[in-house]
Amino acid sequence: MQQEITELLPRLRRFAYSLTGSMADADDLLQNTVERLLTRDTPDDADLTRWAFRVCRNVWIDECRARKVRREAAQRPELTDSQVVNGEHQTTKEIEWNRVDAAMARLPEDQRQIISLVAIQGMPYRIVADILDVPRGTVMSRLARARAALSEILAPVTMRTDT
Template sequence: MHQEITELLPSLRRFAYSLTGSMPDADDLLQNTVERLLVRSRPDDVDLTKWAFRVCRNVWIDECRARKVRRVAADKPELSEGQVVDGEHHTTQQIEWNRVDAAMAELPQEQRQIISLVAIQGLPYKVVAEILEVPRGTVMSRLARARVALRDALAPANMRTES
């Protein structure tokens, strides 16, 4: 199981980042998740990937409840720390990443989770529904609302649709 968890770490880290909006908080969440995965025994007949994502989500919910504060991350470290790249392309790309990060941060947590699991992690709707313990139709409707919200947030000001 240790090897399987090790293989899941990059995906879990991205998911943790999508929940927290901050790399330091994501790393803390990942550490707490892995600790819980190693301490508790996996339920019988449960896929490790689904269980790990569910544990990560539940750890985040527990932390939010304990803090009673919703974090909106305005300052986010670059995802590519340590890499030195110059040029207009990098600057433009960074501006776009910041816009997407800001738009994601504005989504309700339920929609942000769905976008992360479906669009970023590439998980099927059925698996996402099992991880979040919601009906598949709920996954689809939240995803649709999240996509519209992101489209509207990222559209140029003169092309935004009025809702």
């Protein structure tokens, strides 16, 4: 099982990054996911790949909830996550990747997950439906909406001149 998890690490890391938008957070999410995979029993009838992606998604949801609680509990504005600057991200990404990241961030989380699993990870709709625990038709409709939204966001802005 450890060998299989090792082979999944690059794909899980890309998925974690697509959820978090930050390499530091993605690495933390990946570490927590792998820890959970190694310390908990995998269901006998579960495909390890599907199970790993589902665990990663659930760990991220737990982290989002925890962040929300911490943010609401913080009394001083300097403690909020929004003021932390990730210099590594700003210096290591090219301009085009930043545009795509920003566009992905504008998508609702359910669409962002679908785009990541289908378009980035290359997973079939059936497997994505299993990972997200939704019908296959939902995967297809969310993917269509996500692609349309990304296309709209990333479309070049045409300059209008008054003559």
